[in-house]
Amino acid sequence: MEITGKNFVSVEKSTTSKIDQIDFDNLSFGSVFTDHMLVCNYKNGAWEAPQVVPYGPITLDPSAKIFHYGQSIFEGMKAYKDSNEDVWLFRPLDNHKRLNISAKRLAIPEIPEKFFMEGLKTLLEVDEKWIPKKDGSSLYIRPFIFASGEGFHASPANEYKFMICLAPSGSYFSGKVKVLIEEKYSRSANGGVGYAKAGGNYAGQFYPTQLAVEKGYNQVIWTDDNTHEYIEEAGAMNIFVRINDTLITGPTSDRILDGITRKSIIEIAKDENISVEVRKITVTEVVEAAKNGSLKEMFGAGTAAVISPISTFGYKETDYDLPELTESYASRLKTRITDIQYNRSEDKFGWRYKA
Numbered sequence: 001m002e003i004t005g006k007n008f009v010s011v012e013k014s015t016t017s018k019i020d021q022i023d024f025d026n027l028s029f030g031s032v033f034t035d036h037m038l039v040c041n042y043k044n045g046a047w048e049a050p051q052v053v054p055y056g057p058i059t060l061d062p063s064a065k066i067f068h069y070g071q072s073i074f075e076g077m078k079a080y081k082d083s084n085e086d087v088w089l090f091r092p093l094d095n096h097k098r099l100n101i102s103a104k105r106l107a108i109p110e111i112p113e114k115f116f117m118e119g120l121k122t123l124l125e126v127d128e129k130w131i132p133k134k135d136g137s138s139l140y141i142r143p144f145i146f147a148s149g150e151g152f153h154a155s156p157a158n159e160y161k162f163m164i165c166l167a168p169s170g171s172y173f174s175g176k177v178k179v180l181i182e183e184k185y186s187r188s189a190n191g192g193v194g195y196a197k198a199g200g201n202y203a204g205q206f207y208p209t210q211l212a213v214e215k216g217y218n219q220v221i222w223t224d225d226n227t228h229e230y231i232e233e234a235g236a237m238n239i240f241v242r243i244n245d246t247l248i249t250g251p252t253s254d255r256i257l258d259g260i261t262r263k264s265i266i267e268i269a270k271d272e273n274i275s276v277e278v279r280k281i282t283v284t285e286v287v288e289a290a291k292n293g294s295l296k297e298m299f300g301a302g303t304a305a306v307i308s309p310i311s312t313f314g315y316k317e318t319d320y321d322l323p324e325l326t327e328s329y330a331s332r333l334k335t336r337i338t339d340i341q342y343n344r345s346e347d348k349f350g351w352r353y354k355a
């Protein structure tokens, strides 16, 4: 065991590597993990120095509050390697800020920027050779914090773990995505935790999504919890609707997560002179637009898939097909954003961050 501690983050290197067993040409999403992980413990009212250690299982007491009260939050981001083998992140400070917004809502202690950024950069340096070079592939980064503190008392834990795991991932080809506009279940509500990346939000989505899958759909379009009349998100992605030549997305709120892909797409679209409206979108107007032919595109936006075009939506027992466009906003915007992420183009917005 070799322990190096040149910086604030200590490093214990793994004596073996799994990298030769990985088929980098056929990577799926988030199912193989690198040789190391970051662990940082919160004890006695403070975060201890982060450690990079060999990847592996961790031990928790059965009474740890994560298991009983779900105090758990996460982030999703990526590292990209350019043709010179330089490594880039995309707006990572925004992920740090959002992790702390989630932390606050779940009564989890906030993680200081230095712990997050130095921890992440050290981990990426140690597992640098795991960052795929293939076009479209990247290293998916999963920072998360959960309550490791013990006891059945329904109150915030007094111990937490902040961890980061890395998963080399291939490009995300979703194929034809058929979605169902939800009329009964809700993902989030006013005053709730929908704007946080809290683990329980996703657990709550699984059952309604299973019901949609049984009906032949891939994903659920979430509507507002009160009237189910406003289109809010697509699965765990933000949603964009193109009616004629205007791109529309809902305003962020308690119920709609403030996606980094979403806000980047809004800025790029404006830069492309595409008319963008950030306003509530009604199910009625989308159905009407589908009927009269003015509905051109719908797509989800999020870090994993970047942009995921929707081919069909279902509503009240009727399916509506979207046209197959040769020049879609979806592909144009995806090219612009990924060119920035992979350092293939100028970054006039200052979003790229050298790892």
Ligand SMILES: *Cc1c(COP(=O)(O)O)cnc(C)c1O
Binding pocket: 076, 197, 233, 235, 236, 237, 238, 257, 258, 259, 260, 261, 262, 301, 302, 303, 304
């Ligand atoms: C993570 C997430 C998004 C997308 O956010 P990005 O920062 O673009 O990855 C959108 N909606 C939900 C519910 C999410 O959890």
